[in-house]
Amino acid sequence: MLPKQFLATFRKLLTCQTKVMQINETRSFFMGAQRFRDVIDRKEMLRSVPKMDEGSVGEKVLDVDTLIHQKGDIFPDADTPNRLFNGIPFKNLPIVNVRVSPNNTIVSMSDDKGVVKLLRSCGVEGFKNTRKGTNIAAQATAITLGTKVLERGIKTVRVRVRGLGPGRMSAVKGLQMAGLEIVSITDSTPVSWNPPRPRKAKKL
Amino acid sequence: MRHVSFIARTVFVQNNDVEAAFRILNRILGREGILDQFRRTRFFEKPFQFRRRINFERCKAIYNEDMDRKIQFVLRKNRMEPFPGNP
Numbered sequence: 001m002l003p004k005q006f007l008a009t010f011r012k013l014l015t016c017q018t019k020v021m022q023i024n025e026t027r028s029f030f031m032g033a034q035r036f037r038d039v040i041d042r043k044e045m046l047r048s049v050p051k052m053d054e055g056s057v058g059e060k061v062l063d064v065d066t067l068i069h070q071k072g073d074i075f076p077d078a079d080t081p082n083r084l085f086n087g088i089p090f091k092n093l094p095i096v097n098v099r100v101s102p103n104n105t106i107v108s109m110s111d112d113k114g115v116v117k118l119l120r121s122c123g124v125e126g127f128k129n130t131r132k133g134t135n136i137a138a139q140a141t142a143i144t145l146g147t148k149v150l151e152r153g154i155k156t157v158r159v160r161v162r163g164l165g166p167g168r169m170s171a172v173k174g175l176q177m178a179g180l181e182i183v184s185i186t187d188s189t190p191v192s193w194n195p196p197r198p199r200k201a202k203k204l
Numbered sequence: 205m206r207h208v209s210f211i212a213r214t215v216f217v218q219n220n221d222v223e224a225a226f227r228i229l230n231r232i233l234g235r236e237g238i239l240d241q242f243r244r245t246r247f248f249e250k251p252f253q254f255r256r257r258i259n260f261e262r263c264k265a266i267y268n269e270d271m272d273r274k275i276q277f278v279l280r281k282n283r284m285e286p287f288p289g290n291p
Contacts, residue, residue, distance in 0.1 A: 056230050056239050067228065074218065074228065076211050090210070158210065164242060169226055176222045185225050187213040187233060191242045201247040 046204075053135060055100060055168030076184070085183045086156045093183060094154050096145070098161045098171045103130075105138035105167030107145045107175075109157070117152070120145040122167075138167025139174035146178020160186045 067074065081091035092112045099106040106121040122132035125141050149157065159172055159182050176182055207213065213233070217225045233239050249257070 054243075056234060057227065071218070074216050074225070076214050076216065080211065160210075164239060169223070172222055172226060176220065181220070182217050182222055184210070184214050184216045185222070185229055186210050187229055188209065189233075189238070189242055191238050192245060193241065195245045198245055198248045201249075 052102070053166040055135075055165050055170075057169050086181070088156060090158070090183070093156060093158045094149075096149070096157045096159045096175060096180075096182075098142075098159060098168070100138075100161065100163035100165040100168045100171070101133075102165045103133040105132070105141060105165065105171055107138075107142050107171055109145060109149050109154075118145060118148055120148075133166055135166045135170035139170040139177070141167075142171040142174025143178045146175045146180045150179055154180075156181045156183055158182070158184045158186065160188050162188050162190070164189065 076090075081089065083090050085093060094112060094117075095110050095114070097108045097110060097116075099108075104122050106119070108116050108120070109118040110116045120141050122137040122141050125137060125144065127134075127137040127140075131137055157175075157180055159175065161168060161172065172182065172185060213229070215225045215229045215232075230239075
């Protein structure tokens with residue numbers, strides 16, 4: 001008499017049931033080899049992680065050329081440096097620099113020459129580690145800096161943003177919430193098409 | 205060549221609407237591909253990944269061009285307006 005095992009495999013081969021699943025058979029989540037389990041878990045984990053906010057809200061859509069035709073005064077031109085905003089020429093307006101990174105946001109106020117007068121970062125606000133790299137922290141930092149700037153007697157500023165990260169839009173919003181009048185927003189993210197070789201890609 | 209500070213990549217804020225101005229700025233930068241280039245330069249893109257991306261972009265450009273031609277062709281017409289009086 002053949003062993004039970006051989007009979008079972010022979011029956012399976014006859015009925016072509018080696019790889020086909022029965023209708024009522026449900027696959028257990030923990031079935032399979034260790035490596036398959038790791039892959040499944042990791043995929044689920046990656047899917048459950050919320051999307052990181054790069055701070056580039058509003059990146060898609062809209063035709064810019066129609067914008068220029070409709071509202072021509074949105075963009076600066078050659079005589080902008082001498083244009084007056086609240087009695088101050090544009091080139092003499094103080095600058096608020098917002099340095100944004102994926103893990104932190106630093107907001108500083110400098111005069112038109114570039115000499116820094118005030119500096120606040122999310123760490124100074126009291127946030128620690130991962131919480132520094134959030135839009136709420138950036139907004140709080142911007143609000144405190146905004147109030148300090150107003151205490152100095154400065155009301156109109158121009159903003160310069162550098163980098164991509166969670167605090168990009170919220171920092172500027174926080175400055176406005178503090179009561180500062182923002183005249184213009186500039187982006188001075190350092191972009192190069194032939195940079196020195198960056199670090200290798202992170203393992204996902 | 206460096207762009208002039210506060211003239212290039214600058215948007216004025218109208219009626220204290222900071223969000224709208226910021227969105228316009230991000231839109232322009234995104235459409236021009238500046239933000240994509242910035243993200244690319246954070247980590248090194250190996251030559252094989254670079255070639256894969258460039259080939260994909262070339263194929264996409266060819267496809268988009270042909271599709272646009274097709275759409276413009278299909279939209280051509282020389283007939284009476286079927287619903288006169290509509291805006």
